[in-house]
Amino acid sequence: MAAESNVQPIVPRSSQYDNLLAQRKKNRRKAQARSALPLYLMMLPGLIYIICNNYLPMFGILIAFKKVNFSIGIFESPWCGLDNFEFLFKTKDAWIMIRNTVCYNLVWILLGLVISITIAILMAEISNRKAAKIIQPVICFPSMVSAVILSFLVYGFLSKSYGFLNTTIYKDHPINWYASAQYWPFILTIVHFWQSSGQSSIIYMASIGGIDKGLYESARIDGASKMQQIRHITLPMLRPMITLMMLMAIGKIFNSDFGMFYQVPLGQGLLIKTTQTIDTYVYRALLEMNNVGMSSAASVFQAIIGFLLVIISNAIVRKVDSENALF
Amino acid sequence: MSELSLENLVKIYPFTSTRRLFGRKQARDMLAREQAMPYTTNEGVIAVQQFSLEIKNGEFVVLLGPSGSGKTSVLRMVAGLESVSDGTIRMDGKVINDTPPPDRNMAMIFQNYSLYPGFTVYDNLAYPLRNLHMPRAQVDEKVRAVAGLLEMTPLLDRRPSELSGGQQQRTAIGRALVRDPGIFLMDEPMSNQDPALKARLREELKRIHRKLGTTILYVTHDQTDALRLGDRIVLMQDGMIVQAGTPQELYQHPRNLYCATFLGTPQMNVFRGIPVQEGKIRLMGRDISLPESIKKAAGGMAAVTVGIRPVHFVPDPRGIEGTVDYTESIEAECHLHLKHGNEAFTVVVPKTSGRPYSRGETVRVMPETDRIHLFHPQTGIRLD
Numbered sequence: 001m002a003a004e005s006n007v008q009p010i011v012p013r014s015s016q017y018d019n020l021l022a023q024r025k026k027n028r029r030k031a032q033a034r035s036a037l038p039l040y041l042m043m044l045p046g047l048i049y050i051i052c053n054n055y056l057p058m059f060g061i062l063i064a065f066k067k068v069n070f071s072i073g074i075f076e077s078p079w080c081g082l083d084n085f086e087f088l089f090k091t092k093d094a095w096i097m098i099r100n101t102v103c104y105n106l107v108w109i110l111l112g113l114v115i116s117i118t119i120a121i122l123m124a125e126i127s128n129r130k131a132a133k134i135i136q137p138v139i140c141f142p143s144m145v146s147a148v149i150l151s152f153l154v155y156g157f158l159s160k161s162y163g164f165l166n167t168t169i170y171k172d173h174p175i176n177w178y179a180s181a182q183y184w185p186f187i188l189t190i191v192h193f194w195q196s197s198g199q200s201s202i203i204y205m206a207s208i209g210g211i212d213k214g215l216y217e218s219a220r221i222d223g224a225s226k227m228q229q230i231r232h233i234t235l236p237m238l239r240p241m242i243t244l245m246m247l248m249a250i251g252k253i254f255n256s257d258f259g260m261f262y263q264v265p266l267g268q269g270l271l272i273k274t275t276q277t278i279d280t281y282v283y284r285a286l287l288e289m290n291n292v293g294m295s296s297a298a299s300v301f302q303a304i305i306g307f308l309l310v311i312i313s314n315a316i317v318r319k320v321d322s323e324n325a326l327f
Numbered sequence: 328m329s330e331l332s333l334e335n336l337v338k339i340y341p342f343t344s345t346r347r348l349f350g351r352k353q354a355r356d357m358l359a360r361e362q363a364m365p366y367t368t369n370e371g372v373i374a375v376q377q378f379s380l381e382i383k384n385g386e387f388v389v390l391l392g393p394s395g396s397g398k399t400s401v402l403r404m405v406a407g408l409e410s411v412s413d414g415t416i417r418m419d420g421k422v423i424n425d426t427p428p429p430d431r432n433m434a435m436i437f438q439n440y441s442l443y444p445g446f447t448v449y450d451n452l453a454y455p456l457r458n459l460h461m462p463r464a465q466v467d468e469k470v471r472a473v474a475g476l477l478e479m480t481p482l483l484d485r486r487p488s489e490l491s492g493g494q495q496q497r498t499a500i501g502r503a504l505v506r507d508p509g510i511f512l513m514d515e516p517m518s519n520q521d522p523a524l525k526a527r528l529r530e531e532l533k534r535i536h537r538k539l540g541t542t543i544l545y546v547t548h549d550q551t552d553a554l555r556l557g558d559r560i561v562l563m564q565d566g567m568i569v570q571a572g573t574p575q576e577l578y579q580h581p582r583n584l585y586c587a588t589f590l591g592t593p594q595m596n597v598f599r600g601i602p603v604q605e606g607k608i609r610l611m612g613r614d615i616s617l618p619e620s621i622k623k624a625a626g627g628m629a630a631v632t633v634g635i636r637p638v639h640f641v642p643d644p645r646g647i648e649g650t651v652d653y654t655e656s657i658e659a660e661c662h663l664h665l666k667h668g669n670e671a672f673t674v675v676v677p678k679t680s681g682r683p684y685s686r687g688e689t690v691r692v693m694p695e696t697d698r699i700h701l702f703h704p705q706t707g708i709r710l711d
Contacts, residue, residue, distance in 0.1 A: 212439060212441060214437040214438065214439060214441040215441045215443065215444075217406075217408050217435075217437070217441070218435065218437055218441035219443075220408070220428050220429070221406060221407075221408075221428045221429060221433070221434065221435050222429065222454055222455040222458055222502075222506075223429030223455060223458035223459060224454075224458055228458070232443055232445065232446070232454075233443060233444075235445075236443070236444050236445030237444060239445075323488075
């Protein structure tokens with residue numbers, strides 16, 4: 001009997017003990033919230049900006065599904081289902097603008113990758129630091145030029161009567177550049193890379209700067225040539241950045257640089273065949289037809305396709321090389 | 328296996344340029360700092376000066392020194408990654424000052440191993456051979472032989488990111504071995520590892536050296552690496568050799584106070600001693616007998632610097648009195664940090680020797696007579 005009395009019976013936890021635990025948990029949460037308060041306050045301005053600038057305008061999606069009548073307001077306007085989308089894709093320019101947008105983007109993404117990386121590698125190989133410090137800002141300068149200035153620079157080259165090309169190279173057979181659509185894919189591509197490749201190469205330059213110099217020294221001792229060092233060290237080390245930049249570019253494949261496609265060709269209607277993109281079409285639709293619904297439908301289309309493309313390409317990257325996937 | 332001879336090597340790095348558009352103030356400040364450094368010329372900062380060393384066939388030589396002592400500059404000059412400002416580098420009697428790195432018949436292992444990230448272990452090992460345009464079958468044979476030697480055959484298809492620190496180091500050693508170089512150059516190859524792995528890697532490196540008998544020039548700031556690995560240690564300070572010799576020579580007969588305090592854990596205790604009569608010195612109020620070899624060394628001097636390693640004290644009821652400030656229990660030893668007036672010193676006693684020591688307790692210790700080192704109080708040069 002004595003032995004039995006020494007055995008401690010297993011009893012359920014008292015409610016008092018549970019209350020104590022709950023109270024402790026609550027106190028801990030309060031303390032955590034208090035310590036995080038400055039961080040939340042610091043986050044607040046950015047959060048307000050994002051909500052106002054990026055999220056609230058999303059309600060504008062409504063416009064894509066309404067037949068907008070400004071006299072009664074957006075919310076009172078009648079719903080029209082997918083009519084705006086149908087109208088967008090049924091126009092005779094739909095194929096041209098989608099083809100132009102996607103093709104320009106594809107070529108520019110791929111060519112841009114090669115050009116930016118090449119510039120970055122060449123810059124990294126400049127042993128004269130002084131020269132590098134001059135060249136870097138010089139190649140980045142064009143990205144600071146606004147579309148309007150850019151359009152006048154291009155006009156200076158391509159003007160039929162006074163343009164540099166027609167007064168020098170094509171003196172005998174002047175070309176009316178602003179009436180010949182077939183030249184513009186090349187003109188826009190050259191202008192785009194002149195303007196953007198310096199800036200986009202900076203990202204790769206920064207990545208190259210972060211590569212361990214020991215790798216190159218090791219390769220030198222192993223007898224690797226400069227080209228082999230680039231192939232076997234620089235490019236593999238740039239792969240995560242290349243993937244990231246590609247994914248970001250793919251997400252914007254249905255967007256285009258409005259300034260480049262509208263200002264540089266001076267909005268010439270004769271060039272629409274090769275310069276019309278979704279963005280310029282939306283602008284023209286607003287100006288000429290005052291069709292807000294269709295313009296909004298085009299934006300929704302760009303956003304949804306862009307989002308889907310990022311998800312799909314990221315899934316492909318994750319399958320091929322999971323380390324470099326975005327998410 | 329090869330011999331290496333370094334004769335009066337000098338390396339001067341040019342001063343920071345102040346002729347720049349931006350950051351001129353910073354550049355001027357930097358230049359002023361550089362010019363105020365102890366070793367400068369009109370051309371720049373001297374990183375290595377009058378460095379002469381002979382490395383025999385199959386010898387494992389360790390360049391030891393703190394950051395900025397010039398050890399890595401020496402290694403990089405030997406590898407051909409840095410130009411030589413003055414002096415001569417000979418390998419097997421041939422001057423190689425201007426020989427490009429791949430033609431020097433040397434292999435280098437870097438601090439972070441520098442394995443090619445996009446390659447598998449196999450490709451990393453094969454890479455130097457492919458650059459030599461060796462036939463594919465021969466490359467395969469050599470790579471597999473080295474992988475077998477380093478017990479890495481199952482890892483050949485892995486990429487560096489999938490390897491542990493030890494496996495990465497073995498791959499780096501393999502990449503060096505596969506070329507069958509005359510000399511291995513190693514630039515702090517273990518500094519990124521945790522102590523347990525470091526100990527294992529040291530054993531592995533020692534085993535490989537024993538097996539292949541290759542000449543190795545190893546750079547480290549870690550005295551444990553130097554003492555355990557090197558056949559010979561070259562201790563450096565301010566770009567110059569302070570002392571070169573076997574680990575025992577450096578530990579037991581340090582040439583100066585810098586060498587004495589740099590080697591050994593815990594650091595050697597340094598006291599001010601007053602010679603009282605021939606063969607005796609007064610240390611913290613106690614007259615201590617000096618060993619035969621240095622009895623006359625302190626003669627005629629008002630004071631000398633006395634160095635005694637913490638392991639060379641023994642408990643003695645008539646010894647120097649010290650109050651325990653704090654203790655550290657490390658493996659089988661107990662480190663007693665004692666205070667005697669303003670003097671602080673450390674004594675190492677085996678844990679098995681007796682009771683635990685507590686703060687404030689008084690202990691009496693005596694240095695082992697034949698383990699006392701005397702140094703000149705101004706120059707720090709050993710007296711004997």
